[in-house]
Amino acid sequence: MKNNPLNRLQKWMMGRNGGDQLSLALLILSLLLSIVSGILDLPIIIYISYIPFVLAVYRIFSKKVDKRRLENYKFMMKVSPIYSFYHKRKTTLKDRKTHKYFKCPNCKQGLRVPKGKGKINITCSKCGTKFIKQS
Ligand SMILES: [Zn+2]
Known part of the structure; x- marks a missing residue:
């Protein structure tokens, strides 16, 4: 039972960055681009949509955790005005x-x-x- 696939995956993921907000945003961006590509019937955008996807996957499995954390932190600082705006609106409504x-x-x-x-x-x-x- 010790060597089931889930344990092996957990072991393999040890010391790696894993998912964070920046990777999630990149995945969403990739998805949006592929949707836009379908709407505009522009297959080239599909190829562009691979870029954020590959970046997200790279970041999730990256072993340079410190660097990735810093990237994510910088990203959060940039989007935080948007974040706090929505958070404020939510409490106002509440x-x-x-x-x-x-x-x-x-x-x-x-x-x-x-x-x-x-x-x-x-x-x-x-x-x-x-x-x-x-x-
Ligand atoms: Zn005043």
């Missing part, structure tokens, strides 16, 4: 029933206050500007 969102009239900082407290005094957490709003 507590829309219990909280209200205002923008500071001075610095445009987004402020979150509990809902249903009547007219309240809001102090901007960033610049300290005070303003009154209906919550």
Whole structure:
């Protein structure tokens, strides 16, 4: 039982990078390119779609884990503004029933206050500007 294929695969994968966000993004890019190729009827794009695919596979099985981690980190830093934007929207939607969102009239900082407290005094957490709003 010791030498079943799964154990052997696990052993073989030891010390290798494995899947990460960058590889996943490359795989998705490859898939999108192949879909676009089908839509536009341009077979050349299929060949281009192999590039991110090969890169993703190379990264997953790479033994230079430190280098791959750094690449993934740099990638995450680049996409993180997009990430945090979506994350913020998700939380906004989630507590829309219990909280209200205002923008500071001075610095445009987004402020979150509990809902249903009547007219309240809001102090901007960033610049300290005070303003009154209906919550
Ligand atoms: Zn402010």
